[in-house]
Amino acid sequence: MAIVDAWMQHPTLRHSNHEMFESLRRWTGMALLEEELPVKATVAALAAGDVEIGLASAWYGPEGALVSNDEVAGFVAQAEGRLRGVAGADLTKPVAAVRELRRAVEELGFVALRVVPWLWQLPPTDRLYYPLYAACVDLGVPFCTQVGHTGxxxxxxxxxxxxxxxxVALDFPELTIVCGHIGYPWTTEMIAVADKHANVYIDTSAYTARRYPRELVEYLRGRGRKKVLFGSNYPMITPARALEHLGELGLxxxxxxxxxxxxxxxxxKL
Structure with a gap:
């Protein structure tokens, strides 16, 4: 079965070697990269996991772009059709951020916006996000974000x-919101919000299938089957490893x- 990976990134050295990921390197045993990861390595990892399309995201934070939109566009161009771009934005410059999102969608062909709240230490209800939400609705693209504890x-x-x-879902009922990383330890809250709002979804990135919380697996088996998307968080977890125990979930x-x-x-809208 051809798979779509809803949360992954092709890293730059600025991204992968950042000090804030030291905890992830400790958990996974990944070393600091000494040179840029070639796109062909990411393509091979996606192919090994039967991933037809990976949604590769830009990363913007207070100190600038860790992976810029133009860098993502370059990765997409080298990926033999296996990557689609997800835009990032600088929250501190809302007018420029909206213009950059429009450029990413209309000129670069990106399919969504992702903002990681912990990177900015600003919750999704902060006023700096709201122009981008309106732009996402206008452009017809989802807003992707992180929920749960911060690794x-x-x-x-x-x-x-x-x-x-x-x-945010109450303020922008037309906005499609995809919440990555399951929401643990607030998984029950996340399921309740997805149930409540027609346009709110959950993705499973940063977790292997064996580590999905019990309540999420039950949701996947039943009423939440149209609400949950697969994500890996590559390169932290490869798609193949993330799905190794999928058969044990009873779907x-x-x-x-x-x-x-x-x-x-x-x-x-792929």
Whole structure:
């Protein structure tokens, strides 16, 4: 089955070797990169996991671009059709950020916006996000963000689904929101918010199938089968490793298809 990976990135050295990821390097045993990772290595990792399309994201933070939109566009161009771009934006310059998002979608062909709240230490309800939400609605692209505790060495409070995602969905009912990293330890909150709002979804990035919380697996098997998307968080976890124990979740054929590709194709209009 062809898979869509809803949360991954092709890293630059500025991104992969950043000090805030020291905790992830400790957990995974990954070493600092000595040279830029070739795009062909990412393409090979996606192919090994049967990933047809990976949504490769830019990363912007207070200190600048860790992976710029133009760098992502360059990676997409080298990826033999296996990558689609997800834009980043500088929250501190809202007018320029909206213009850059429009350029990324209309000129570079990007399919979504991602902002990582812990990187900015600003929750998704901060006023600096709101022009970008309106632009996403206008452009017809989803807003992707992180929920749950923060693995990198930054505070976790910004990842709470309630009140933050709940309030944004109330303020922007037309905005499609894809919440990455499951929401643990607030998984039950995240499921409640996804149930409440028609346009709120969950992706499983940063977790292997064996580590999905019990309540998320039950949601996937039942009423949440159209609400959950697969994500790996590559290169931290390869798609093949993330899905190694998928068969142990007890998903039927339809739930499996929706989780691995169907929901992402619909949500991101692939």
């Amino acid at each position: 990198p060495l930054r505070p976790s409070e910004t990842g709470r689904p309630i009140p933050y995602i709940d309030q 039927d054929a339809k739930a499996t298809e929706l989780f691995l590709s169907g929901n992402a194709r619909r949500v991101f």
